[in-house]
Amino acid sequence: HVAQAFLFTGPRGVGKTSMARILAKALNCEKGPTITPCNKCKNCVEITRSNSVDVIEIDGASNTSVEDIRSLQNELLYPPQSSKYKIYIIDEVHMLSKNAFNALLKTLEEPPKNVKFIFATTEPHKVIATITSRCQRYDFHRIPIKEIIEQVKSITPKEHISFDDGAIFMVAKKADGSMRDALSLMDQIVSIGKDKITKEDVLQVFGIVNIDVYNSFVQKIINDDEKGLMKDFHQVIAEGNDINELTLGLIEYFRNILMIKIGIIPEEVHVDDIDALSSVCEHFSEEDLLYAITILIDTKDKLRTSSHPVLILETTMLKIANINRLINVDEMESQTITPHFVSGKKKETESTEKTVFTQSHTKKDEKKDKKAEKKEEKQEEQKELTKEILDQEWQVLRKKIRDEMPIISNHFSKAIVKNITNNFVHYSTNSRMGYNLVNEEIDKITRIFSEHFKMPVKVVVEFEEPKTGKKYLHGASYDEIKKKSPKLADMIKAIDGYIIEQKPDE
Numbered sequence: 032h033v034a035q036a037f038l039f040t041g042p043r044g045v046g047k048t049s050m051a052r053i054l055a056k057a058l059n060c061e062k063g064p065t066i067t068p069c070n071k072c073k074n075c076v077e078i079t080r081s082n083s084v085d086v087i088e089i090d091g092a093s094n095t096s097v098e099d100i101r102s103l104q105n106e107l108l109y110p111p112q113s114s115k116y117k118i119y120i121i122d123e124v125h126m127l128s129k130n131a132f133n134a135l136l137k138t139l140e141e142p143p144k145n146v147k148f149i150f151a152t153t154e155p156h157k158v159i160a161t162i163t164s165r166c167q168r169y170d171f172h173r174i175p176i177k178e179i180i181e182q183v184k185s186i187t188p189k190e191h192i193s194f195d196d197g198a199i200f201m202v203a204k205k206a207d208g209s210m211r212d213a214l215s216l217m218d219q220i221v222s223i224g225k226d227k228i229t230k231e232d233v234l235q236v237f238g239i240v241n242i243d244v245y246n247s248f249v250q251k252i253i254n255d256d257e258k259g260l261m262k263d264f265h266q267v268i269a270e271g272n273d274i275n276e277l278t279l280g281l282i283e284y285f286r287n288i289l290m291i292k293i294g295i296i297p298e299e300v301h302v303d304d305i306d307a308l309s310s311v312c313e314h315f316s317e318e319d320l321l322y323a324i325t326i327l328i329d330t331k332d333k334l335r336t337s338s339h340p341v342l343i344l345e346t347t348m349l350k351i352a353n354i355n356r357l358i359n360v361d362e363m364e365s366q367t368i369t370p371h372f373v374s375g376k377k378k379e380t381e382s383t384e385k386t387v388f389t390q391s392h393t394k395k396d397e398k399k400d401k402k403a404e405k406k407e408e409k410q411e412e413q414k415e416l417t418k419e420i421l422d423q424e425w426q427v428l429r430k431k432i433r434d435e436m437p438i439i440s441n442h443f444s445k446a447i448v449k450n451i452t453n454n455f456v457h458y459s460t461n462s463r464m465g466y467n468l469v470n471e472e473i474d475k476i477t478r479i480f481s482e483h484f485k486m487p488v489k490v491v492v493e494f495e496e497p498k499t500g501k502k503y504l505h506g507a508s509y510d511e512i513k514k515k516s517p518k519l520a521d522m523i524k525a526i527d528g529y530i531i532e533q534k535p536d537e
């Protein structure tokens with residue numbers, strides 16, 4: 032028995048459509064259905080040439096209307112002309128409109144005889160479940176770099192052109208899991224007309240920034256040489272390198288360092304580069320690297336709409352260069368800054384409390400704070416935020432923060448409330464990265480709090496060295512959780528986890 036419908040999923044260029052044609056041949060070969068179509072009979076040859084009347088290829092991206100599907104339904108009434116099956120190959124099936132989907136579903140529910148569907152999609156999650164459940168599904172995967180290299184090598188001798196290993200590696204890497212792209216890239220590189228093609232040729236033709244550039248950037252960051260870093264950076268820009276490529280390259284570079292740091296050698300790393308990356312990774316903590324990757328991804332998004340892309344990437348590079356200073360909280364704590372915001376209002380009993388201010392706490396912020404302070408004094412008599420109110424409202428509040436800042440919200444949720452005095456909510460976190468990220472957006476969080484509680488609230492997050500036995504639970508210590516539910520506490524301990532949210536009655 033052959034299924035009525037098939038669903039081929041996977042990234043572009045991994046052979047979904049080619050496989051769909053092979054399947055069509057397997058079904059319609061004059062000697063079939065067979066798993067080894069002859070490739071010689073009339074049916075096979077026509078399918079290869081994409082001119083079989085019984086194998087209809089439809090591009091979901093350009094045939095999305097109900098009319099298209101209706102005409103398809105009408106056509107389905109006619110039997111195949113010269114083959115066993117009428118086969119519809121619908122590429123990018125997720126692009127069909129909802130109405131078109133429903134029309135298609137009707138067809139699938141009452142399948143006409145001798146009709147088969149082969150759906151292909153790069154985004155299976157967008158295909159509705161009622162369709163996927165009626166399909167036999169096959170997931171296609173990105174082809175590993177190693178396999179692309181082997182395949183490309185087996186083809187190149189025919190071209191009478193030699194490639195060095197580095198060149199083939201770069202092509203395979205740029206192909207990003209797609210054999211089709213790899214072959215097209217090879218064509219492009221061959222067209223430069225050289226007999227011997229080197230890694231440098233590939234880098235130049237495709238505008239790829241060499242890893243040496245990133246290595247040199249990072250050396251400057253490690254040596255705290257901001258001037259040198261900027262000089263290098265401007266040099267690379269002056270050479271005409273694309274700023275988006277450079278940003279993507281930096282993301283990949285830091286991602287590779289992070290992977291090596293946690294003991295994985297990514298396939299995208301050439302064997303010659305492992306040593307250099309390994310020596311770099313000693314200078315960064317995992318959180319430093321995650322922080323660098325996070326702000327680079329953020330930068331990548333900002334570049335899309337900015338008219339000052341160089342400035343944006345420049346700032347990000349300097350932020351990364353300052354990682355080591357950013358996390359030097361011990362030094363900051365020793366200065367024991369009393370927050371201006373609460374001066375004069377703070378109760379005597381809490382004077383021992385140390386508060387660390389954010390890096391971004393500039394004079395401008397102080398002005399803002401003064402304003403807020405005046406406002407607050409007006410309303411403070413009427414309302415005061417308490418731990419109970421905060422706990423009650425936390426789920427709603429958390430959602431508001433998550434809607435605006437998904438990543439930040441995740442980190443913020445791990446912080447615990449130290450105390451609340453005069454609408455001054457004091458959080459602490461054991462995560463340096465969480466501390467850095469949350470503090471970057473502390474003004475936004477403060478605004479969300481103030482808007483939510485309809486009164487001026489100030490939020491401050493402090494970094495605290497992790498202590499054993501203390502877990503990241505919102506508003507409750509490990510011991511408190513243990514009292515309520517020993518089982519849950521055990522689980523948290525076992526996986527070194529934390530509670531993100533608590534649903535009622537659970």
Ligand SMILES: [Zn+2]
Pocket residue numbers: 059060061062068069070071072073074075076
């Ligand atoms: Zn055949």
